[in-house]
Amino acid sequence: MINRIFILLALLGLILMFLPFLKDFDFHDQLGDLSSQYVEGSINDLNSQNVVTSVVVTYRGLDTLGEVTVLFLATAGIGFLLRTKKRSKKSRKSSELLQTASQFLLVLIILTGIYIFLHGHLTPGGGFQGGVLIATAFLLLILADANVEFNHKVLHLVESFSGTFYVLIGFLGLLLLGMNSFLDPTIIPLGSFGKLLSAGAIPVIYSLVGLKVGSELTTILDKMGGE
Amino acid sequence: MISIIIIILGIIMIAAAFYAIHSKSLLSAIISAGVISLLASVVYLLLAAPDVAMTEAAIGSGLTTIIFIFTLRKIKKGGLDD
Amino acid sequence: MIFSLILGFILLIIGLYGMLTQKNLIKIVIGFSIVDTGTHIIIVSIGYLRGKTAPxxxxxxxxxxxxxxxxxxxxxALVLTAIVIGLAVTALMLSFIIKLYHKNRSLSISDYQELKW
Incomplete structure (x- = not known):
């Protein structure tokens, strides 16, 4: 009982801390200096339609690299915690409908995922969303047959190659364009605004992120969902 | 107009959050946490952030719910078998 | 948008309340994911400008x-990466829970008191 009172007091204190913030919060009707520079730079310097993509991949590209590293470490932790010595062979049949549909839908869902991360610089979406869609395609396979075995060699190969090439493209910028240009997408010609082949290396980097996220999330789902 | 939709969605989300905290059944709690994420993606869309809305709809309400349910299944079966 | 800001704060408070009062480990992780959603709504609504379109x-x-x-x-852009990190952290916490349950056959936080003082 005394615990409950302390918890409520702590939450009340938190609310009292938030209230001045809510009261004095002023809504701007203009973008700040940094944001408007990002928007204009995305149009003029990078030829990328989606400003969020150019912030994620280029302006804050080093943060995205760190974020992908965190994802990799979490996947490694899950793989370490949930390692199984032998897989039990008692199979639980799922319904006929799910099994047939999963064969048919698998390719379509993977194609949609690839479409989303290739068009990350033109439309909403990008590497993270496309990668998650690819992982859901494999989730459908796990749901249809809990004993499905993925080829772990291929998964690890895709994951490590995309990670390595991501870092290599960053170093290529340092090599070709000099200092201060780690992960600079202008190492590839920028192309014309609004076309698929535009924005320099942004589609390449986002595709690599998509493959990496897709293979890592598939590994997580395989570890958590496998019986 | 946007404010009215956000208020309605917010009331549903707060109710779902209370249900997720106080429900006796773990499965219902997991599903209502997924409902919160799904409605949050609509809120992001109204706040003019379609990228975030896509991510939240795919990850927050899709994969997170599935991972919770997989965990529940593993625990119901009695943990790992090694 | 002031309403979504308030909504985010309310969700954050409810999630924290759930994390602090519930005994079940999975319920605590559910509370964490509600806090996650609330924080993301707060960050996105700070960036909203009235009557403007998506970037x-x-x-x-x-x-x-x-x-x-x-x-x-x-x-x-910040929330985009934070959501993916949130999924990875949630999955890591849940696999810790599976491991703990396998060791002690209990989901109640009261049974794990090795570090309590």
């Missing part, structure tokens, strides 16, 4: 003064 420069936006017509792209 995607297509035909609907005038190229010459695009910076006057779009909302802030930086909070969207």
């Amino acid at each position: 995607i420069i297509d035909n609907a936006v005038d190229l010459a003064n695009a910076a006057k017509q779009v909302v802030d792209p930086i909070p969207s």
Whole structure:
């Protein structure tokens, strides 16, 4: 009982801390200096339609690299915690409908995922969303047959190659364009605004992120969902 | 107009959050946490952030719910078998 | 948008309340994911500007003064990565729970008191 009172007091204190913030919060009707520079730079310097993509991949590209590293470490932790010595062979049949549909839908869902991360610089979406869609395609396979075995060699190969090439493209910028240009997408010609082949290396980097996220999330789902 | 939709969605989300905290059944709690994420993606869309809305709809309400349910299944079966 | 800001704060408080009062480990993780959603809503609503469109420069936006017509792209980019990290952290916590349950056959936080003082 005394615990409950302390918890409520702590939450009340938190609310009292938030209230001045809510009261004095002023809504701007203009973008700040940094944001408007990002928007204009995305149009003029990078030829990328989606400003969020150019912030994620280029302006804050080093943060995205760190974020992908965190994802990799979490996947490694899950793989370490949930390692199984032998897989039990008692199979639980799922319904006929799910099994047939999963064969048919698998390719379509993977194609949609690839479409989303290739068009990350033109439309909403990008590497993270496309990668998650690819992982859901494999989730459908796990749901249809809990004993499905993925080829772990291929998964690890895709994951490590995309990670390595991501870092290599960053170093290529340092090599070709000099200092201060780690992960600079202008190492590839920028192309014309609004076309698929535009924005320099942004589609390449986002595709690599998509493959990496897709293979890592598939590994997580395989570890958590496998019986 | 946007404010009215956000208020309605917010009331549903707060109710779902209370249900997720106080429900006796773990499965219902997991599903209502997924409902919160799904409605949050609509809120992001109204706040003019379609990228975030896509991510939240795919990850927050899709994969997170599935991972919770997989965990529940593993625990119901009695943990790992090694 | 002040309403979504308030909504985010309320969700954050409810999630914290759940994390602090519930005994079940899975319930605590559910509370964590509610806190996650609340924080993301707060960050996105800070970047919202009234009457402006999404930061995607297509035909609907005038190229010459695009910076006057779009909302802030930086909070969207931050939340985009934070959501993916949230999934990975949740999955890691849940696999710890599976491991703990396998060791002690209990989901109640009261049974794990090795570090309590």
